Amino acid sequence: MQKAVFPNKLLPYLLLAPQVAITLVFFYWPASQALYQSMLKEDPFGLKSKFVGLQNFAQVLGNPDYLNSVRVTVVFSVSTAVLAMALALFLATAAEKVVRGKGFYRTMLIWPYAVAPAVAGLLWLFMFNPSMGTFAYLLRDAGYRWNPLLDGDQAMLLVVVAAAWKQISYNFLFFVAALQSVPRSLIEAAAIDGASSTKRFWTIVFPLIAPTTFFLLVVNTVYAFFDTFGIIDAVTGGGPAQATQTLVYKVYNDGFVNLDLGGSAAQSVILMAIVIALTAIQFRYVEKRVHYA
Amino acid sequence: MSIRSLILSGVLAATTALPAFAQTEIQWWHAMTGANNEVVDTLAKEFNDSQADYKIVPVFKGTYPETLNAGIAAFRAKQTPGIIQVFDVGTGVMMGAEGAVKPVAEVLEAAGETFDKSKYLPGIVAYYSKPDGTMLSFPYNSSSPILYYNKDIFEKAGLDTANPPKTWQEVFETARKIKQSGAADCGYTSTWLTWIHLENFAAWNNVPYGTEENGLAGTDVKLELNAPIYVEHFKELASLAKDGVFRYGGRTSEAKQLFLSGECAILTESSGGLGDVVKSGINYGIGQLPYDETAEGAPQNTIPGGASLWVFGGKSDEEYKGIGEFFKFLSQTDVQQRLHEKSGYLPVTEAAYEATKKSGFYEKNPGRETPITQMMGKEPTENSKGVRLPNLPQIRDIENEQFEALLAGKQDAQTTMDNIVRLGNEAIAEAQ
Numbered sequence: 001m002q003k004a005v006f007p008n009k010l011l012p013y014l015l016l017a018p019q020v021a022i023t024l025v026f027f028y029w030p031a032s033q034a035l036y037q038s039m040l041k042e043d044p045f046g047l048k049s050k051f052v053g054l055q056n057f058a059q060v061l062g063n064p065d066y067l068n069s070v071r072v073t074v075v076f077s078v079s080t081a082v083l084a085m086a087l088a089l090f091l092a093t094a095a096e097k098v099v100r101g102k103g104f105y106r107t108m109l110i111w112p113y114a115v116a117p118a119v120a121g122l123l124w125l126f127m128f129n130p131s132m133g134t135f136a137y138l139l140r141d142a143g144y145r146w147n148p149l150l151d152g153d154q155a156m157l158l159v160v161v162a163a164a165w166k167q168i169s170y171n172f173l174f175f176v177a178a179l180q181s182v183p184r185s186l187i188e189a190a191a192i193d194g195a196s197s198t199k200r201f202w203t204i205v206f207p208l209i210a211p212t213t214f215f216l217l218v219v220n221t222v223y224a225f226f227d228t229f230g231i232i233d234a235v236t237g238g239g240p241a242q243a244t245q246t247l248v249y250k251v252y253n254d255g256f257v258n259l260d261l262g263g264s265a266a267q268s269v270i271l272m273a274i275v276i277a278l279t280a281i282q283f284r285y286v287e288k289r290v291h292y293a
Numbered sequence: 294m295s296i297r298s299l300i301l302s303g304v305l306a307a308t309t310a311l312p313a314f315a316q317t318e319i320q321w322w323h324a325m326t327g328a329n330n331e332v333v334d335t336l337a338k339e340f341n342d343s344q345a346d347y348k349i350v351p352v353f354k355g356t357y358p359e360t361l362n363a364g365i366a367a368f369r370a371k372q373t374p375g376i377i378q379v380f381d382v383g384t385g386v387m388m389g390a391e392g393a394v395k396p397v398a399e400v401l402e403a404a405g406e407t408f409d410k411s412k413y414l415p416g417i418v419a420y421y422s423k424p425d426g427t428m429l430s431f432p433y434n435s436s437s438p439i440l441y442y443n444k445d446i447f448e449k450a451g452l453d454t455a456n457p458p459k460t461w462q463e464v465f466e467t468a469r470k471i472k473q474s475g476a477a478d479c480g481y482t483s484t485w486l487t488w489i490h491l492e493n494f495a496a497w498n499n500v501p502y503g504t505e506e507n508g509l510a511g512t513d514v515k516l517e518l519n520a521p522i523y524v525e526h527f528k529e530l531a532s533l534a535k536d537g538v539f540r541y542g543g544r545t546s547e548a549k550q551l552f553l554s555g556e557c558a559i560l561t562e563s564s565g566g567l568g569d570v571v572k573s574g575i576n577y578g579i580g581q582l583p584y585d586e587t588a589e590g591a592p593q594n595t596i597p598g599g600a601s602l603w604v605f606g607g608k609s610d611e612e613y614k615g616i617g618e619f620f621k622f623l624s625q626t627d628v629q630q631r632l633h634e635k636s637g638y639l640p641v642t643e644a645a646y647e648a649t650k651k652s653g654f655y656e657k658n659p660g661r662e663t664p665i666t667q668m669m670g671k672e673p674t675e676n677s678k679g680v681r682l683p684n685l686p687q688i689r690d691i692e693n694e695q696f697e698a699l700l701a702g703k704q705d706a707q708t709t710m711d712n713i714v715r716l717g718n719e720a721i722a723e724a725q
Contacts, residue, residue: 044365045390059723131542131550149541150701239544240697256362258687259386260723 031272037265044259056266065242066250066267073246076160077224084164085216088171093201095172096179106176113169117227121234124162148236152243155236159244162235163228171216178212179205218282225275247271316348317615320374323351324360324600328568329434332636340622347615349376357600358686361386364605368393373605375616378433380600382685384421385508387603388429389683395606395613396423397431397620403610404617412624412642416668417597420679424510430601431620434638436565437595437664438489440464440580443477446558447578450476457559457580464559464583465529465538471558472538479540479557481533482548486696487689488598489561489582490526491518496596496677497667498522498588508681512725516688516717519710522585528706531699541700544693563598564664567637579660581667595667596679599638639665684724691716 038056042049060066095105112120127135130147139146148155182205190200206213229248232238238245238253245253251271255264325333330353337349354360357380364377368390379387387394398408408428410418417432444454450471458464468480483489495502500522505511533539540557542548552560553573561582562570570577584591604616622628629645632638634654640646646665649655655662671677682688692713699709 043389044386045393046369047390047392131547132554147541149543150697152701237544239694240701241694241703253690257358258684258690258720259365260684260687 034265034268034272037261038269039262040265041262044261052262056262057270060263060266060270065245068242069245069247069250072156072242072244073225073248076156076163076228076244076246077221079156079160080163080167080224080228081217081220083160084167084220085171085213087164088168088216089175089213091168092172092175092179093205095176106172109172110169112166113173115166117163117166117230118234120166121159121162121231124158124165124231125235128158148240150240152240155240155244159228159232159235162231163224166231167220167223171220174212174216175209178209182208218279221278221282222275247274316346317611318348318350319376319612319615319619321349321351321376321378321602322354322360322364322374323378324354324357324380325378325434326353329636332632336623336628336632339628340619343622344618347618349615349619357383364603368605373607375604375608375612376619377603377605378600379430379603381420381598382689384430384601385681385683385685388423388681389512393606394429395604395608396427396429397421397602397604398428400604400613400617401620402617403613404621406617406621412644414639414641414643414646414665414669416594416673417639417641419673420597420681421601424506430603431623432597432641433600433602433623434565434636435597435599435601435641436563436638437597437668438485438493438561438582439564439660439663439667440582441552441560441562441566441570442578442580443552443555443558444576444578446471446477446555450474450558454578457578459580459583460586461526461529461583462586465533468533468538468559469536472536477556477558478537479551480538481559482540482542482551482557483561484542484546484548484563484566485598486544487692488563490530491523491692492680493582493595494523494526494585495680496673497582497593498585498591499593499674499676500588501676502680503682506675506678509678510675512683512721514682514721516714516721518692518717519707519714522588524706524710525587526585527696527699527709531702531706534700535702541697564639565599565637567661579663581663592667592670593677594669594671594673595664596677597639597668637661639668682721682724684720687720687724688717691720 039051039053040049041052041056091109095102095109098105115123125133127133128146128148130136130140130149136146145151146154148158186204186208187200190204195203225246226248228246229252232244232246232249233252236244238249247267248271251264251267254260254267321333321337323330323333333351337351341348352374354363360377361379361383364373364379367373401408410426410428413428413432417435418428421430421432422428440457442457447454451474452467452470458467464481471477471480492502494500495507500520501507501517503514503516503518505514508514530539534541540548540551542551546562546566548557549560549562549566549569551557552562553569553575555575567579581592582595602620604613608616624642626642626644626648629640629642630648630652633640633645633649640649650662695704695709695713695716698704699706704712
């Protein structure tokens with residue numbers, strides 16, 4: 001094997017430097033600041049600051065509101081990811097079967113992805129807000145007690161649907177690409193053997209697109225965790241009575257509304273740990289069961 | 294002399310020479326949108342045109358909480374503006390920041406003005422003053438909660454359109470009648486439950502919100518919101534909600550929409566919401582904020598909401614002089630009168646109030662004086678100067694969450710008020 005492909009010893013480091021610098025500035029620096037802040041007790045203006053060790057963590061973890069927020073986050077993330085992926089897969093398989101105007105359907109289905117989360121939230125809010133939403137009126141006229149302002153389950157449903165709706169396009173795009181890569185010959189062979197279309201889907205197509213599904217599972221979970229702040233802020237503001245207060249929203253609310261900086265920083269450190277753990281689990285265990293063609 | 298040193302000395306000369314002929318620029322961070330934003334810009338322009346030494350530069354910083362956060366971040370980065378607008382509930386936060394802010398009374402003195410408390414409306418000044426009477430911030434936009442009612446719905450329900458209900462008991466009874474008569478689907482709704490049904494409810498009925506004069510006399514406050522008068526009030530409200538007579542609109546001013554669309558017949562809202570009510574074109578009437586008829590000596594006086602202007606510490610004498618001049622400009626009678634008539638904010642000085650009265654504005658615009666008479670009617674007691682807590686935004690959050698659980702029928706009124714007191718006291722102790 002030939003050694004010294006790059007005679008210049010410095011160049012590789014120089015080429016890496018921008019990436020390393022970006023990681024340092026945008027990840028390690030803020031992360032270390034959060035870690036430091038999480039051990040302080042401080043007034044909003046930073047006039048008096050006291051080192052309290054792990055007291056903030058003890059307080060956060062001992063707070064029933066925080067445990068409720070964990071539960072809310074799990075329900076929200078799982079529902080959003082499952083709903084967004086299931087609908088996208090359904091639409092992708094349906095779009096596969098369209099003979100004429102395939103491109104048109106696909107374009108239309110991809111559009112919502114261009115909508116910012118806060119705008120997506122507002123769209124759904126305008127439709128379903130009990131004070132002014134068109135659909136809220138229709139639901140009430142139909143005799144259904146629609147009031148997400150007070151009913152926590154309805155509020156959760158509303159944010160899940162809004163968050164999933166926005167993510168469907170993204171998932172759709174990947175599923176369409178994955179479906180196209182499934183060899184026609186396999187499906188045709190199965191059809192000749194007499195397998196129904198449902199059976200063909202579950203025994204051939206679904207396992208073959210598993211890598212994409214796994215990738216989307218990771219992406220959707222991260223999305224539901226971190227990118228849905230705008231939707232929750234616009235639609236429910238974490239309410240009613242904390243029914244839609246996810247962990248990320250609680251970090252914001254405690255830090256920027258309630259001005260409890262130490263507690264908020266402690267929460268974001270915990271969040272960081274959760275994400276690292278989740279990613280590790282996903283790659284260590286779930287990936288093993290994924291069949292890469 | 295080398296070229297480099299030549300350039301250097303040139304730059305040096307330019308920068309040192311600059312302050313000699315430049316104005317002192319003072320930034321004013323605010324949270325005003327729409328028509329109110331225009332008022333801010335107009336005021337700054339008028340002040341800048343009136344003299345040559347100082348220049349006020351208004352900068353919009355987002356919502357009230359966002360503006361407060363921007364100010365806090367600026368303080369931490371040592372890049373503070375001269376003036377910042379902070380909403381009522383942020384008052385306690387700013388007061389806790391001793392050394393970070395400079396009392397407005399001192400700023401006015403820097404501009405050669407002796408601060409005379411008696412020139413200002415007592416209800417407003419008391420709210421923005423330290424226990425020893427030093428005024429800390431300049432009251433820019435103050436409002437107070439009033440009752441709006443839909444005259445068309447009242448008529449349809451066979452009610453007296455000239456006499457809106459005066460007490461909470463009457464409001465609840467009227468609301469039930471309206472719903473039963475079918476004149477409207479919803480009898481009563483309210484914006485800002487925390488501000489109207491707790492903070493102002495306490496002041497107006499002369500009952501304590503918490504110990505230590507509701508936090509004005511000290512920071513070690515224990516809430517007293519589970520007293521029978523509150524529990525009874527919210528028990529009734531929850532029962533109305535259950536029957537669909539009262540409809541909850543949200544934590545801030547969302548419920549206004551329910552009134553403007555004609556769904557709800559009665560609304561309690563800030564006097565600052567008047568503009569939208571007028572614009573909607575509904576046939577409305579105004580009444581004063583209802584009080585509890587079981588409360589002794591009620592109605593007492595309401596407390597101001599809105600925002601005030603704070604001055605950061607650590608600025609130069611020149612800047613303080615400029616800010617003081619600007620506040621002097623804002624206190625002028627004609628400026629205050631115009632501000633009051635155009636925006637619906639309350640006037641800050643006695644003179645401006647008198648001038649508005651004399652001009653016949655209140656005869657032409659009935660109801661516009663109600664928010665002032667409510668606040669000015671009586672000398673404030675220790676229950677009615679206002680509520681000031683180091684973490685009032687957080688306390689309001691706790692209150693709202695508990696109200697939502699109550700109105701959804703998940704818990705009764707006693708549990709709700711007990712929870713507010715317990716969780717609120719924990720949060721206050723934590724914020725010390």
